[in-house]
Amino acid sequence: MKVATIGTGYVGLVTGACLADMGNEVICVDIVDHKVEMINQGRSPIYEEGMQEILKRNAQKNLKATTDLEMAIENSDISFICVGTPSDRDGGIDLRYIKSAARSIGKALASVDNHTVVVKSTVVPGTTENIIIPILEKNSGKHVGEFGVCMNPEFLKEGVAVDDFMNPDRIIIGQYDENSGNKLAELYKGFYCPILRTDLKTAEMIKYASNSFLATKVSFINEIGNICKRLGIDAYTVAEGMSLDYRISPNFLKAGLGWGGSCFPKDIKGLISYAKGIGYNPELLQTVLKVNRKQPEILLDIARKKLGSFDGKRVAVLGLAFKADTDDTRESQSFHVIRQLLNEKAEVVAYDPKAEENTKIEFPEIQYASTAEDALKEADIALILTEWEEFQNLNYEGMKNRIVIDGRDIVKNREGIEYEGLCW
Ligand code: UDX
Numbered sequence: 001m002k003v004a005t006i007g008t009g010y011v012g013l014v015t016g017a018c019l020a021d022m023g024n025e026v027i028c029v030d031i032v033d034h035k036v037e038m039i040n041q042g043r044s045p046i047y048e049e050g051m052q053e054i055l056k057r058n059a060q061k062n063l064k065a066t067t068d069l070e071m072a073i074e075n076s077d078i079s080f081i082c083v084g085t086p087s088d089r090d091g092g093i094d095l096r097y098i099k100s101a102a103r104s105i106g107k108a109l110a111s112v113d114n115h116t117v118v119v120k121s122t123v124v125p126g127t128t129e130n131i132i133i134p135i136l137e138k139n140s141g142k143h144v145g146e147f148g149v150c151m152n153p154e155f156l157k158e159g160v161a162v163d164d165f166m167n168p169d170r171i172i173i174g175q176y177d178e179n180s181g182n183k184l185a186e187l188y189k190g191f192y193c194p195i196l197r198t199d200l201k202t203a204e205m206i207k208y209a210s211n212s213f214l215a216t217k218v219s220f221i222n223e224i225g226n227i228c229k230r231l232g233i234d235a236y237t238v239a240e241g242m243s244l245d246y247r248i249s250p251n252f253l254k255a256g257l258g259w260g261g262s263c264f265p266k267d268i269k270g271l272i273s274y275a276k277g278i279g280y281n282p283e284l285l286q287t288v289l290k291v292n293r294k295q296p297e298i299l300l301d302i303a304r305k306k307l308g309s310f311d312g313k314r315v316a317v318l319g320l321a322f323k324a325d326t327d328d329t330r331e332s333q334s335f336h337v338i339r340q341l342l343n344e345k346a347e348v349v350a351y352d353p354k355a356e357e358n359t360k361i362e363f364p365e366i367q368y369a370s371t372a373e374d375a376l377k378e379a380d381i382a383l384i385l386t387e388w389e390e391f392q393n394l395n396y397e398g399m400k401n402r403i404v405i406d407g408r409d410i411v412k413n414r415e416g417i418e419y420e421g422l423c424w
Helices: 012-022 033-040 051-058 067-076 096-109 127-140 159-168 178-185 200-231 233-241 264-277 283-307 333-344 356-362 372-376
Strands: 002-006 024-030 063-066 078-081 115-121 150-151 173-177 197-198 314-318 345-351 381-384 403-406 420-421
Touching: 002 067, 002 115, 012 024, 012 051, 012 063, 012 159, 033 063, 051 264, 063 067, 063 356, 067 096, 078 096, 078 178, 078 381, 096 115, 096 127, 096 200, 115 127, 115 178, 115 403, 127 150, 150 178, 150 200, 150 381, 173 200, 178 197, 178 264, 200 233, 200 264, 200 283, 200 314, 264 283, 283 333, 283 381, 283 403, 314 333, 314 372, 333 345, 345 356
Parallel strands: 002 024, 002 078, 024 063, 078 115, 115 150, 173 197, 314 345, 314 381, 381 403, 403 420
Antiparallel strands: 150 173
């Protein structure tokens, strides 16, 4: 099929590139010229495992990139809206980008027949029906039904998004009508996972409920970990015992500094704000958020007790990305730790194998080391905040005091140092 994807972030580009790799003709649209040029040269503007190879195989063949959205819609049967829906001040979602994309798509639909628009961006229940469809109708002069509409949430984890796209556990097709759903199901016929067909707002809610549940699972094991810490019990052994129950599974039971990223915080805050807006107070979800916010404070309490105070102390912060194997620092828990260290007048030396550049935007004033060992030199304490493999066996000899606080249960060699785990 002929496909257009609007937005070339990790959802849009992964969707477009993988569909091209499966034999579809794809046009990726973005407003940033530089990104468009890179994609057309077969170079990926984002870091995702496997993306470079896919672009090399398909760029300028059945995968093209352009800034011309109208041309993309006129030359495709189905288009995916994959633009960002960031949090706004009160935790709700900011729809400006998706509204703008819908306006442009609507204009193009005026001269296009048999086209189906698919919302892949994460939007609260009711958004596709009550906001996106009216915009498409207004700008195309057509009624929905003359064009198809679906809502098809993504479940892609950063760093492994290509694998997640090509091997989904399930595909959710929220459909305005049977025809729209059939069109999207046709595109996905190469997948062998369960395909669930629902109405539009149910598909929107499945996305929020899934991410909120995963965040809840992590905050749950962190709460258990905080209790275990007081009892000298290792939360990881508890998690292992729990995970043998097939209903619990071993996934998302790693206790530690908590969750960050561009999705969990945004989605759980979005659902809380939306629920309150319809008159329901989501107490559990608010507590999940509160538990997560507390983890950096608990780690700092452990460190502060060791040092007495951070004032004037040299603190090596190892790990800045919100998780390992990505350069993404959005909502990284490490940033909450650094901010508090600076408030308490610590001298911060930071290191991360991939996320230094992104961190410098937020914290230009701290020192950055090019290796973990350099960051440790003369440090009074080391805080391990992201589970990078290279942090398993570090050499702490250059430290002034060999105090190591591990926020991710990643440190394997604990000999000859004063080691303390966050929840173990
Ligand atoms: C998440 C969802 O997994 C994905 O399905 C959705 O489409 C987008 O949001 P992502 O944000 O890329 O993906 O990262 P993920 O691997 O889910 O981790 C999220 C956060 O939880 C990270 O900060 C990670 O460090 C933390 N985490 C995860 C834990 O602290 N413990 C765990 O056991 C798992």
